[in-house]
Amino acid sequence: MRPNVKIALLVGLSIVIAAVGFVVMRHRAAMVVPESTGASSAPRGGAPPAERKPQYWYDPMHPAQQFDKPGKSPFMDMQLVPKYAQGGAVDSSAAAPGSIAVDSRVVQNLGIRLAKVEQGNFARVVDTVGLVGVDEHRIEAIQVRQPGWVERLDVRAVGDAVSRGQLLAGVYSPDLLATQQELLIARKSADPLLIEAARRRLALFGLSASQIARIEKTGEVERRVDYYAPFDGYVMELGVRQGAAVQPGATLFELADLSSVWITAEVTEPQAAWLKPGDPAEVEVPALPGERFGAQVDYLYPELTQATRTLKVRVVVKNPRERLRPGMFATAHFQGIPQDHVLTVPSEAVIKTGTRSIIIVADDAAHFRPALVRVGAEHGGRSEILDGLNQGQDVVASGQFLIDSEANIRGAFDNLTGSNESQSDEAKPMTMPMPSMRSPDGRH
Numbered sequence: 337m338r339p340n341v342k343i344a345l346l347v348g349l350s351i352v353i354a355a356v357g358f359v360v361m362r363h364r365a366a367m368v369v370p371e372s373t374g375a376s377s378a379p380r381g382g383a384p385p386a387e388r389k390p391q392y393w394y395d396p397m398h399p400a401q402q403f404d405k406p407g408k409s410p411f412m413d414m415q416l417v418p419k420y421a422q423g424g425a426v427d428s429s430a431a432a433p434g435s436i437a438v439d440s441r442v443v444q445n446l447g448i449r450l451a452k453v454e455q456g457n458f459a460r461v462v463d464t465v466g467l468v469g470v471d472e473h474r475i476e477a478i479q480v481r482q483p484g485w486v487e488r489l490d491v492r493a494v495g496d497a498v499s500r501g502q503l504l505a506g507v508y509s510p511d512l513l514a515t516q517q518e519l520l521i522a523r524k525s526a527d528p529l530l531i532e533a534a535r536r537r538l539a540l541f542g543l544s545a546s547q548i549a550r551i552e553k554t555g556e557v558e559r560r561v562d563y564y565a566p567f568d569g570y571v572m573e574l575g576v577r578q579g580a581a582v583q584p585g586a587t588l589f590e591l592a593d594l595s596s597v598w599i600t601a602e603v604t605e606p607q608a609a610w611l612k613p614g615d616p617a618e619v620e621v622p623a624l625p626g627e628r629f630g631a632q633v634d635y636l637y638p639e640l641t642q643a644t645r646t647l648k649v650r651v652v653v654k655n656p657r658e659r660l661r662p663g664m665f666a667t668a669h670f671q672g673i674p675q676d677h678v679l680t681v682p683s684e685a686v687i688k689t690g691t692r693s694i695i696i697v698a699d700d701a702a703h704f705r706p707a708l709v710r711v712g713a714e715h716g717g718r719s720e721i722l723d724g725l726n727q728g729q730d731v732v733a734s735g736q737f738l739i740d741s742e743a744n745i746r747g748a749f750d751n752l753t754g755s756n757e758s759q760s761d762e763a764k765p766m767t768m769p770m771p772s773m774r775s776p777d778g779r780h
Contacts, residue, residue: 390418414444415701435705443702448735450698451682455727458678460610461671461715464649466601468621468664471652474593475572478563480582481542484509487560489578491571491589498565498591505576505588506560512541516557523552569593594658599631601668602646610672610713611636617651618669621660629653629660633670679725680718685733686711695725696732704732 392402393416395409406416417440438448488506491498498504515537522530538548542561551558573590576582599619603611617631630653637648651668653660660666686709687694693711696704709724725731 392419393417394419417701435699435703438702438704440702446735449733450730451685451733453679453681453721453725453727453729453731455677455679457674457676458680458713458718458720459671459674459715460607460713460720461669462603462607462610463667463669464601464603464607466599466649466651466666466668468653468660468662468666469598469600470572470592470594470662471596471598474567474569474596476566476591476593477587478504478589478591479585479587480507480509480561481540481584482509482511482561483583484512484561484581486576486578486580486582486588488562489576492574492578494571494574496571498569498571500565500567502565504563504565506562507582507588508560509541512538512543512561513557513559515541516551519548519551520555520557563588565591567591567593568595594655594661597653597655597660597662598634599651599653599666599668601649601651601666602641602644603649603670604646605640608636608647608649611649611670615670615672617671619651619653619666620669621664621666623664624659629655631668679721679727681721681725681731682733683714683717683719685731686719695721697725698730698732 392404393406394402395411395414395416401411402419403416406418408414409416484507486505487508488503490502491504515534519531519534519538522534535548538551539545542563547558547562569591571589572592573587575587575589582588611633613633613635615633617633619629619631620627631651633649634652635650637650640647649668649670681695685695687696688711693709694706695709697707698704707724710722712720712722714720
């Protein structure tokens with residue numbers, strides 16, 4: 337290559353390097369904020385900047401109209417927005433750390449709705465399902481106490497209804513017949529000890545006091561022992577047939593009284609801690625739409641169902657007209673004792689990610705920030721807040737997912753760019769780091 341060409345290339349390269357260096361120096365100089373300028377810079381000596389005061393307030397939908405104090409707009413039911421001397425309706429220097437600034441017109445267009453964190457009474461309510469069953473305290477078995485044969489059987493099918501005092505069956509027993517004859521012989525001998533012993537033996541065989549008195553009055557033995565229904569109900573189990581031989585201890589009938597029934601419902605482990613025996617409940621069945629039956633928690637079973645991790649709860653329901661039948665599907669509504677001084681927010685304000693719960697807090701009409709909360713029970717469209725909020729705070733009840741997405745995007749950009757820039761947070765309010773609301777595994 338010729339010498340003059342090499343010299344020309346070196347001169348050209350030097351000019352390019354000088355131009356690039358000049359541009360870089362100009363850019364760095366522009367990034368430095370002089371101490372004597374900038375609204376967010378602190379004065380010399382470390383004194384805090386003076387609090388900015390708005391010039392006036394205005395309605396974003398009617399910006400030409402000015403107001404001298406805050407309040408609600410006479411045109412629309414929305415808060416007035418302050419206007420500051422340096423322009424813009426958002427004072428970024430007043431923003432809390434971690435907040436995101438949203439223009440008031442965007443707030444209006446997105447339909448962002450605020451709600452208060454309220455404190456008051458709150459009842460923990462449990463809604464679950466269950467099955468209607470027989471009240472096992474009202475089941476009675478009728479058994480024979482002497483060997484014999486069934487000579488009469490008036491009720492012959494499982495499920496048949498019986499009435500109190502109805503004859504169910506008659507059993508012939510040679511031993512019972514002999515004991516009745518002993519009673520008559522003792523009466524003829526007028527020996528009170530023999531009479532009393534014969535009476536007791538008949539009672540042990542299952543005869544009632546009225547049956548024994550009838551034998552003594554008529555002076556005649558009865559061939560068989562008759563068995564009667566002790567209450568109104570139905571036959572759950574039938575143990576014999578007509579003409580069958582029976583032995584002592586054999587069950588003739590198993591009867592159930594349906595004047596009250598049980599409903600066995602299942603609740604989750606946390607909900608089980610809210611209930612105790614004696615708590616009121618309400619029950620509904622699809623077979624009787626629109627009707628509710630008053631009930632009461634009778635018993636909480638000691639063991640959980642391993643497959644479903646639920647606890648069985650027994651509810652007693654009065655059933656005077658026997659419209660609730662065993663096997664019916666039922667829904668149960670439990671309500672615990674109301675608790676005082678409980679913080680609540682609208683349930684729609686809670687963002688649940690699966691590993692945590694987040695609520696968007698409104699510091700003012702244009703600044704929003706995420707808050708990690710602990711949520712308790714939910715009832716009537718409101719959720720109990722155990723930790724993370726204070727009474728009177730404003731939270732976003734509608735449109736919070738858009739703010740949440742903006743916070744995640746800005747947090748991701750901050751993580752990519754790092755914190756090596758020399759510009760302060762006050763000088764760049766729209767790019768301040770946001771707390772990430774993503775779970776450790778990356779899911780929202």
